[in-house]
Amino acid sequence: MESTFSGTIGVFDSGVGGLSVLQHIRAALPDAHLIYVADSAFVPYGDKSPAYIESRSSIISRFLIEQGAAAIVIACNTATAAAAAGLRRRYALPIIGMEPAVKPAVAASKRGVVGVLATTGTLESARFAALLEKYAGNVKIVTQSCPRLVEVVERGDLQGAEARQLVARYTTPLLKSGADTIILGCTHYPFLAPLIREVVGAQVQLIDTGKAVARELKRRIDLELPTLPPPPVDPEALPVLPTGTERFYSSGDPVQAERIMSKLWGRAVEVRSLA
């Protein structure tokens, strides 16, 4: 059933990757106001400590709540692993995180070998270890951290020589291990899916979590929002947004962010500075 929710949802990522999730949220909640924060001044999160990521995630969540967000989506696997538990302790609104789609990938693999592309932070997290423990079963899981892949997406290089070379370098060990299913375990990677598909071939399944996250957000909204107390902000101070619109922020250079985010979002967008 299509949602008629017209409140505000806050979504954030270390950079532009979370736009791959925002697309699914837009489709699931056509009337919602969506506020997106790219923490571009601090990207990548993948090589930062959990404490650092938790601190950035908390500052951004506070900002989103001040803007009237009724729920927050952490559109980043790395930040979910590092910060979701802390944010949930601190803020009393629905906080939806995301993690590599191990369960569906294990179910989809015919050969019993699943590859995971993700950041070092995600792959080294206790949360990821718990996920494997719970869902891997007899399936062999081969992981590959992709430190430089986020950079190329941040530059908007989705098809260039460097992107192609990195994709080949990171996927080769997975294919050599016999993986027939590859999890895109970082929200930047779906933007590289056409290139990854070219490199790995048509027979390998690529699995991404964006749609499932949007579905979970909608489920939580339907279930919880009518009964939740309003967030502790002054309603007078809330910006009034027409329904079904998006507002974009970046902590980095807004001109650069505007160029890349317009390209990835598929139309020209205005990007405000996150002070």
Ligand code: DGL
């Ligand atoms: N997009 C993020 C993720 O889903 C993290 C990228 C990064 O900043 O390293 O993991």
